[in-house]
Amino acid sequence: xxxxxxxxxxxxxxxxxxxxxxxxxxxxxxxxxxxxxxxxxxxxxxxxxxxxxxxxxxxxxxxxxxxxxxxxxxxxxxxxxxxxxxxxxxxxxxxxxxxxxxxxxxxxxxxxxxxxxxxxxxxxxxxxxxxxxxxxxxxxxxxxxxxxxxxxxxxxxxxxxxxxxxxxxxxxxxxxxxxxxxxxxxxxxxxxxxxxxxxxxxxxxxxxxxxxxxxxxxxxxxxxxxxxxxxxxxxxxxxxxxxxxxxxxxxxxxxxxxxxxxxxxxxxxxxxxxxxxxxxxxxxxxxxxxxxxxxxxxxxxxxxxxxxxxxxxxxxxxxxxxxxxxxxxxxxxxxxxxxxxxxxxxxxxxxxxxx
Numbered sequence: 001x002x003x004x005x006x007x008x009x010x011x012x013x014x015x016x017x018x019x020x021x022x023x024x025x026x027x028x029x030x031x032x033x034x035x036x037x038x039x040x041x042x043x044x045x046x047x048x049x050x051x052x053x054x055x056x057x058x059x060x061x062x063x064x065x066x067x068x069x070x071x072x073x074x075x076x077x078x079x080x081x082x083x084x085x086x087x088x089x090x091x092x093x094x095x096x097x098x099x100x101x102x103x104x105x106x107x108x109x110x111x112x113x114x115x116x117x118x119x120x121x122x123x124x125x126x127x128x129x130x131x132x133x134x135x136x137x138x139x140x141x142x143x144x145x146x147x148x149x150x151x152x153x154x155x156x157x158x159x160x161x162x163x164x165x166x167x168x169x170x171x172x173x174x175x176x177x178x179x180x181x182x183x184x185x186x187x188x189x190x191x192x193x194x195x196x197x198x199x200x201x202x203x204x205x206x207x208x209x210x211x212x213x214x215x216x217x218x219x220x221x222x223x224x225x226x227x228x229x230x231x232x233x234x235x236x237x238x239x240x241x242x243x244x245x246x247x248x249x250x251x252x253x254x255x256x257x258x259x260x261x262x263x264x265x266x267x268x269x270x271x272x273x274x275x276x277x278x279x280x281x282x283x284x285x286x287x288x289x290x291x292x293x294x295x296x297x298x299x300x301x302x303x304x305x306x307x308x309x310x311x312x313x314x315x316x317x318x319x320x321x322x323x324x325x326x327x328x329x330x331x332x333x334x335x336x337x338x339x340x341x342x343x344x345x346x347x348x349x350x351x352x353x354x355x
Contacts, residue, residue, distance in 0.1 A: 013157050013218035015181035015191055021214035022194035027201070029056065030063055032193065039189060041113045041138040042073045048133045049100050049125060051147075053093050053309075056200065062091055076101065077108035085269055085341040092344055094267050099125025115139045136192035144179035145192055146172050149199025154178070155231035156203060159220035163232040171231070242311050245288035246275030246346075248301055248319040248353035249327065250334065257293055258340065259329035266308070271341045273349055274329055278313060288318065293327035296320045302352040306345040313345060317353050 023035075031047035033039040046066065050059045066087055070076040076084065081101050088097035102124040107113055113134070114120055120131035135141035144150070151171050154160070158174045160167050175195075178184065184191040202209045208227050210216050221227040249257040256273075263269045274293045276283055292298060301319035305312060325331050332340055337350060 010220070010223070011217040013178060013215045015178065015184035017214045018194050018198065019183055019187060019190055022190060022197060025197065025201070026193070027197050030060060030067075039138045041134065043067070044138040045103075045113065045126075045130075045134050046100075048130050049096055050091060052096060052130070054091060059091075062088075073104050073112075074108050077104040081269065082341060085271075086339060089270070089341050090344055090347070094270050094343060096125060098263075098269060113138070115141075117141060117143065133192065136188045138189075140188050142179065142185045142188040143192075144175040144184075144195065146175050147196065147199075149203070150175060150195045151199075152205065152231060153195060153199045153203045153215075156208070156221035156227050157215060157219050159224055159226065159230065161226075161230065161232060163234045165234070167231060239307065239310065239312050240280065241314055242278045242280060243282045243314050243316075244276050244278040245283045245316045245318060246273040246349055247293055247298070248273060248317055248349070249293055249325060250319075250321050251325045251331070252323050253325075253331070254334045255325060255331035256334055256337070257325050257327055257329050258332045267343050267345075269341075270343045270346070271332075272343070272346045273317075273353075274327070275315070282314075283316070288316075292318070293329065294320070294322060294325070296322060302355075304345065304348045304352050306348060315345070315349060317349055319353050 026032075026035075029047075031040075031043040047059070047063060050063055050066075069087055070079060070084075079101075081098065084101045085094065085097050088094065088100075091097075103126065106123060114122075115135075116139075117131050117135050120126055120134055121128060126134070129145055129147065132141075132143045132145035133147075136143050136145055146154070146168075151164070151168070154171045154175045155167065157178075160170050160174065162170060178195075179188070179191065198213070198215075202213050206228065210219070210222055210227060213219065216222060219227065221230050247257070258271050259274050261267050261270050261272055274291075276288055276291050289298065298318040298320045301317040304315045304317065306315070307313075334354075342350065
């Protein structure tokens, strides 16, 4: 029998099989509507922005606190940016929070989210994937949003062996074929979320639970025995290191010196301990002291390492104490640091210096 005949006789991944599985095994998530209920576009949008570069498990507590603080798009739009950044602190990728606030203000002005992909993608912080996710889940637009979980499912179902990221185009095209199934077209919101859930709970990266997969018969990778290695990844380049020195300066009033980063660029608008720029070469003590907030006898207080997407940051912390802080920046109460808009890397520095 020819290979084409074998291919034509292979089982097809049918949307109805996946949807029946989803109706029994769907995850309960705080932003997900119950069966028969309409999805709230605000909650769908908020969850999708939070889930960029972050896991569901990590997002849920942040999401719950955020929604309690900003229950509607109007409440988020009317909040000061500093308040939003403070509520976002710890989630990382802080440009998302600035875009989130800008988008909320625009949507509140318009009276709601646009219900089409082009309109959604025109909003701040919403790219092609996020527009597809909001469109499918909140507005029932028949499209398949392709995140990392869906990429993995599709690469395995169709045995796409081209390494990532070059395989993304082929994966999107294959995902669209799955979404063209009449059953998927009839339930686009559920189909999109079913794809997410299948990748998250069954089609796992290292140990897929193929025995309980509704598409086991249709999975080309399973037939070939390659399901544990697909999608193939290109070799990662090692992340370069950057170095900085930050200063932990306290005073007799039980305050610590903080400052606000520039509004644009990495961690834009967030709060930090004052310090040097981050550069490729380590800082000598004499170099670092030229930017110290006050002249005093600084002592080493530890070192922090933090991974960003494109580099690893190594921060040396110098600590000092004075009767009264008189330096550029602002004094913040030590017992209220949990309320400061400190990104994760700065919270590490605070824990190191104050521990």
